[in-house]
Amino acid sequence: MKEYRDKPTKFAEPTEAEVKARTKRNIALAAGLLLFVILVFVTMVSRGELPNAV
Amino acid sequence: MRSDTHIIPDAPVGLASDDLTGAGLSLAGPRDFFQLMKPRVMSLVVFTAVIGLLVAPGSLPIYNAVMAIVCIAVGAGASGALNMWYDADIDAQMTRTKKRPLPRGIMAPRTALTFGLFLSVVSVWMLGLATNYVAAGLLAFTIFFYVIIYTMWLKRRTPQNIVIGGAPGALPPMIGYASVTGSVTIDSTILFLIIFIWTPPHFWALALYKLSDYGRVGIPMMPNVAGPKSTRNQIFGYSIVLAATCAAPVVTGLGGSIYAFGAAILNAGFLALAFKVWRSRAGEKDEVQPESLYEVQKGDRDARNLFAYSIIYLFAMFALIGADHLLTGAI
Numbered sequence: 141m142k143e144y145r146d147k148p149t150k151f152a153e154p155t156e157a158e159v160k161a162r163t164k165r166n167i168a169l170a171a172g173l174l175l176f177v178i179l180v181f182v183t184m185v186s187r188g189e190l191p192n193a194v
Numbered sequence: 195m196r197s198d199t200h201i202i203p204d205a206p207v208g209l210a211s212d213d214l215t216g217a218g219l220s221l222a223g224p225r226d227f228f229q230l231m232k233p234r235v236m237s238l239v240v241f242t243a244v245i246g247l248l249v250a251p252g253s254l255p256i257y258n259a260v261m262a263i264v265c266i267a268v269g270a271g272a273s274g275a276l277n278m279w280y281d282a283d284i285d286a287q288m289t290r291t292k293k294r295p296l297p298r299g300i301m302a303p304r305t306a307l308t309f310g311l312f313l314s315v316v317s318v319w320m321l322g323l324a325t326n327y328v329a330a331g332l333l334a335f336t337i338f339f340y341v342i343i344y345t346m347w348l349k350r351r352t353p354q355n356i357v358i359g360g361a362p363g364a365l366p367p368m369i370g371y372a373s374v375t376g377s378v379t380i381d382s383t384i385l386f387l388i389i390f391i392w393t394p395p396h397f398w399a400l401a402l403y404k405l406s407d408y409g410r411v412g413i414p415m416m417p418n419v420a421g422p423k424s425t426r427n428q429i430f431g432y433s434i435v436l437a438a439t440c441a442a443p444v445v446t447g448l449g450g451s452i453y454a455f456g457a458a459i460l461n462a463g464f465l466a467l468a469f470k471v472w473r474s475r476a477g478e479k480d481e482v483q484p485e486s487l488y489e490v491q492k493g494d495r496d497a498r499n500l501f502a503y504s505i506i507y508l509f510a511m512f513a514l515i516g517a518d519h520l521l522t523g524a525i
Contacts, residue, residue, distance in 0.1 A: 158219040168224040176316065179261065183324045186257050 222301040230278055230295055230306055231271025231313075238508065239270040239366045245512040246370030246385055249448065249519045254325065254374050261324035262373040266366055269317035269333045273340040273362065275310030279303055280345050284411040290404065310341075325373040332372055336365045350412065353419040360393030361386075367512070381448045384439070385515075391436045392508055395429040395468060399501040402426070402477035403494035422477030429500070433468035437461040443515060453518040460507055460514075467500040 154162070243266045247259055254262065278285065278296055286297035295301040314337050322330030344359030352358075364386045371382035394416075401408055401415040402425060408415040417425045440457045443449030449457065476497035 152218070154219050157221055161221045161223050162219055164223045165220075165227075168227070179320065180323070182257065183261060183320065186255065187323070 220301055222295055226295040226301060230275040232274030236267050236270050240267045242512050243366040243370035245516045246367030247373055248516050250371040250374035252374045258324045265317045265321035266369050268313050269337055272310045272313035272317055273337045275306050276341045277345045279306040279310060287411045288407045326376040328376045329369050329372040332365060332369045336362045353414045353416045356397045357394050360390050364389035381446055384442045384448060387439050391439050395432045396504040398425050398429050399497045402497040417477045426472050430468045430472040433465050437465055449515055450518045450522045453514045456514040460510055464507055467503050470496045471500050
């Protein structure tokens with residue numbers, strides 16, 4: 141049986157400002173998550189809870 | 195098709211736009227998220243938490259100490275974000291707050307809510323990991339109190355809002371202290387009380403000359419409900435109690451001679467300015483008020499002076515406690 145789907149016909153392009161803001165947010169999010177991972181790791185190590193792999 | 199082209203569904207989704215000028219993406223950048231965390235409040239939180247951590251008996255490895263401060267700052271920022279999410283409606287109507295990211299319309303409320311909740315969980319969990327769960331519990335309580343008790347419950351219901359709601363703002367030094375000791379003591383309670391009792395005269399001085407701002411949005415600040423005269427009386431009363439509370443560190447040994455001398459001068463200044471407010475007619479006028487926090491009408495200058503001094507006062511008081519501890523080893 142054929143699945144029903146709407147075919148999109150209209151598309152919106154983000155403005156220059158929107159793309160710029162989104163890129164900045166993405167970079168900040170990536171940096172924040174990386175920092176978080178590092179901090180969790182260092183904190184665990186500082187507590188003497190070394191991961192098995194270390 | 196470009197990779198950043200967005201499909202507009204037939205369903206009425208908020209992002210859809212017929213004119214195809216922009217996809218309705220948020221214009222908020224990292225700076226706006228930082229603004230969501232109330233950086234000015236955060237600076238006071240960080241400073242008082244550092245002093246709490248410094249004067250606590252015992253020590254913490256430098257990495258854990260830094261982590262404790264970062265977590266307390268982020269937890270305070272999370273509270274700020276959740277506060278701005280809940281108060282976006284009234285923030286848009288007050289001159290002091292209308293330039294915040296949500297009233298400006300560059301960020302969706304749900305984004306602020308997610309951001310605040312995420313940072314709340316992360317900061318509490320990381321603080322527990324880096325120090326102990328008493329400190330983490332206090333941080334969780336701080337966020338809960340500020341968001342639920344103050345923002346959602348008290349702020350719009352009672353003129354005592356900032357009296358009771360001042361508690362979360364006073365907790366950071368206690369959290370810093372508990373990060374080291376893992377407990378709540380008389381000394382950390384004194385640090386808490388200094389900020390707790392300082393809060394009403396600080397905010398009511400502001401409210402006296404920003405009366406119409408709060409009144410316009412229906413926030414029952416003391417000058418709107420009890421009137422300017424009663425507020426000036428209470429400001430002076432709290433200032434006397436504050437001065438008495440500031441003597442407590444000398445009694446318990448939290449502060450030594452340097453603190454005693456400095457605190458006497460600072461409290462004399464506070465009392466003098468509070469006395470001037472008490473005798474003034476601050477808050478009596480109900481005209482259009484200037485946008486700046488520091489530009490005021492003639493009759494309100496005494497309130498403005500007390501507000502400005504109270505900020506310096508708190509920083510100086512905690513700096514004195516820290517300096518005293520470093521120079522004389524008061525504890």
